[in-house]
Amino acid sequence: MGRSATTLTDVARAAGVSLSTASLAFSGAGPISSATREKVLAAAAELGYHGPDPVAASLRRGRSGVIGVVMGSAVRRSFRDPVSIQFLDGIVTTLATQGYGTLMLPASGSDEAPGSLLTHGAMDAAVLMAGAVTSTRTIEALRARGLPTVQIGGTGRQGASVRARDKEGMQMLGEHLRERGHTRVAVATLPWQSGAQPGPVDAGTTRRPAAPITARRLDGLRAAGVEPVAIWQCASLVEEGIAAGRALLASRPTALVGFSDLIAAGLLIAAREAGLRVPEDVAVAGFDGIDLPWLGEDTLTTLVQPIADMGRHAAEAALTLAAGGTAKSLSVDVELRVGTTT
Amino acid sequence: MGRSATTLTDVARAAGVSLSTASLAFSGAGPISSATREKVLAAAAELGYHGPDPVAASLRRGRSGVIGVVMGSAVRRSFRDPVSIQFLDGIVTTLATQGYGTLMLPASGSDEAPGSLLTHGAMDAAVLMAGAVTSTRTIEALRARGLPTVQIGGTGRQGASVRARDKEGMQMLGEHLRERGHTRVAVATLPWQSGAQPGPVDAGTTRRPAAPITARRLDGLRAAGVEPVAIWQCASLVEEGIAAGRALLASRPTALVGFSDLIAAGLLIAAREAGLRVPEDVAVAGFDGIDLPWLGEDTLTTLVQPIADMGRHAAEAALTLAAGGTAKSLSVDVELRVGTTT
DNA sequence: CCTGAGGCTCGAATCGATTCGCCGACGGCG
DNA sequence: CGCCGTCGGCGAATCGATTCGAGCCTCAGG
Known part of the structure; x- marks a missing residue:
């Protein structure tokens, strides 16, 4: 600590009280007359002492705060x-x-x-x-x-x-998409396991992601009866969402779902880039509910987490x-x- | 600290060495035979002791880390x-x-x-x-x-x-704009003083901002001979940049400068929204050099700070x-x- | 005037580790 | 064979505060 060398002991001595009393004056815990407290605080001000050392207090208290x-x-x-x-x-x-x-x-x-x-x-x-x-x-x-x-x-x-109850949320989204008549849904998920590289996922090979968040969200979609026509895993970044979108559009989906809003924003950008109208040609949805003021006119359909x-x-x-x-x-x-x- | 109740003293006793030696075994400072160190570490493992208490160490050392x-x-x-x-x-x-x-x-x-x-x-x-x-x-x-x-x-x-040398940077930008033939430059600055509300600034009334960053950047523009035709102050947010852009376009500028990239992104969005082509109808520049993957085809002209x-x-x-x-x-x-x- | 009850203040132990100076033992050299 | 240098380990002081029980002083009531 770069603090001044003055300690509570010095203050106590200057104020003519005991160390314990001086401590009480600062902590406020325990009985102490206001006259004494004033005296201590005055002495402290005089000496340029600005309160007890947090480290020492932590040690004694057993909590670091x-x-x-x-x-x-x-x-x-x-x-x-x-x-x-x-x-x-x-x-x-x-x-x-x-x-x-x-x-x-x-x-x-x-x-x-x-x-x-x-x-x-x-x-x-x-x-x-x-x-x-x-x-x-x-x-x-x-x-x-x-x-x-x-x-x-x-x-x-x-x-x-x-x-968050992401499974239930995704299920709501899945139902929403089905109500809108979407049957060909492509999804850009979060990574299926830690350290995974962005790229396509063959849902036949590994049906359930190891990463819990990815798993729960995918479960939700499936619970709504939505089985993706294509899956791409990527990190929650707009860039990767764009890349995912470009790849997923090859499967001619009627709806794109991103497992985060950033990914979904990327999907949206990719769709526009491909000359598709949203939502007429392809619908896009995300997850998170973050502010994306730069999307322009559009507001993303998404699942809002608090x-x-x-x-x-x-x-x-x-x-x-x-x-x-x-x-x-x-x-x-x-x-x-x-x-x-x- | 929620740590286990075992202390270095316990470890020392269990290892049959003194407290000071046990400390040395962990800190590595000072002479200690590897046999002794092993003994201490073994005892520590036995007792479930996982290293010295950071708070106590901080107190003694006088640094909190x-x-x-x-x-x-x-x-x-x-x-x-x-x-x-x-x-x-x-x-x-x-x-x-x-x-x-x-x-x-x-x-x-x-x-x-x-x-x-x-x-x-x-x-x-x-x-x-x-x-x-x-x-x-x-x-x-x-x-x-x-x-x-x-x-x-x-x-x-x-x-x-x-x-950053923001003044010099802004001066470069000012010169860049003048080379491109821009004479009507409108700027969306950062706040002129702490707590300022977004809105127009009458440069005649208060010529120099109180906030140092805003002042230096504006100074830079002026040093390049660019005197803004309109000024709007706002926080570094895309939303406020958009609002600023809408307002500033009324002055029919040929170039818009945002004092941050987020603001500039907002200006860009506002310009597109107004049906203007960028950079043909109006140029846009920012400050910071952050990644804006969602800007689409465009890459913002900006001053890159490291x-x-x-x-x-x-x-x-x-x-x-x-x-x-x-x-x-x-x-x-x-x-x-x-x-x-x- | 004496006694009991509070309300303040004080001493002292304690939190858990670091570190410096000192001491014993061992090995090399004269 | 003895002395000195060194290496490794030990004791004890210290970092700066919190906190609890004990003691004192004062005030009120009998």
Whole structure:
């Protein structure tokens, strides 16, 4: 700490009180006369002392006042994904109002040793962002330290989790598309397993994705009786959505579904590029419900997740766990928002 | 900390060595035979001890291993701005490789009391993101604690800073536009002062913006002999860029300049919306050099800042300051990237 | 005037680890 | 054969605060 060398002991001496009394004057806990408090605060101001050292307080209290957030495997990618960002936003904001700090932890790559921060960072609990869940070693490293964790978008099998009912949502979308008469539906999914490269997926070979989010969303579509005529897996990036769109259009679909709004935006761009009218020639739908002000006239049909709320819930769960309580897993509803693209 | 109750003392006892020796076995500093180290590590594994408590270590060492990052006044806005995000990315990544953690600190609103995290968070130094600079109270709160700070995009007058040579960049752009024969240039600037509402600016009334970034960029344009025919100030959001574009087109400009790429994207959308051809009817240019994959065929003419690099530099400066060194302010060059929009 | 009850303040233990100086033992060299 | 240099391990002080039980002082009631 670059703080001044003045300690609470100095302040106490200057104020003519004991160390314990000085501590009380700052923490406010315990009985203390306002006269004494004033005296201590005055002495503190005099000496340029600006409050107790957080590290020392943490040590004594046994709590650090910090919650770790493990980003997806690729930090850069997480930062480019508006969904992750909004989660983060919800988390940081919620924690801040509770006086808790948010420590960003880049997850280690797939199989590397967990970053030293995971093992050496001071925190009371950790939130694992969607992308980070795949890295089992990360979870293990945290668990080994005895840190409680909350997963976003996880299965909830390993401790608390917060997730959307994506299966039910996708089912609603599937039904919506069927009502509109779409039978040839091509989908651009999220990766089927961690580290997967963008490209076509033969649904015959691997029927169910290993990645839980991808699996649940695909299950939802199928539950609505929609069996994709073509599948392309890709990361949640507009660029990859465009590439996916170009490839998927070869199957002459009447509807394109992206497993994220960014992907869907890419699909939309690819469709326009191919000279197709949306939604007359081909319908497009996404998932997430993020703002895409640059889509122009169109508003994307999508499944809206209450992203910031989920972040907030995750943060609250983490706080509960940090305080020694137990948090149960939570699923939130998604809502079908019909735009102009279906 | 939710860690197991086992302490280094327990491990030392179990291994039959002294506490100090056990510490050495983990830290690796100081002379210790590998036989002893093995013995200690074995005992630790046996007891389920996973390394020294970070908080206790921080207290003793006097360094917390954490650098704070103060976000712009509106956390939500910062998270929506790709530029902030990329700064953050550069910072987090750089710090992580050095074994340092990044603590996110939402800046207090304009005049509120500084958030308790600013005063109670454990950190060795702080980085102030561009938007946070305006809040003097924030800086004061940190300074009062004796924390060294690095500003991104600041004036460099208050301690170390990292910024782009935006004036020189804008001057290049101004010259580029003049070479292309543009004389009627309308600009959508960033806010002229903190907390400003979007809307027109009468350059006659207030000739120079209070916000340093806005001022420097405008100075650059003027240095190239470009005096805007109309000015609109707005936040770095596509929506506000669109609104700005609609308003600015009334002045029949031959070129539109946005002070950020998001704004410029909005200007571009507004121009297309008005049925104008770009760049034939109106040219559009931005500032930042971020990826905008959704712009379609067009690539924006813009001034590319090495954003992630700037984040990296800021992080390195913060580390230097945290280690007790001195960091000098740094200015990096921006590069004019001519796209298809001018 | 004496006693009981509060309300403040104080001492001291404690959180868990780092680190510096010191000491014992062992090996090499004169 | 003895002395000195070195390597490895140990004790103890220390980082800066929190917190609990004990003690004192004062005020009120009998």
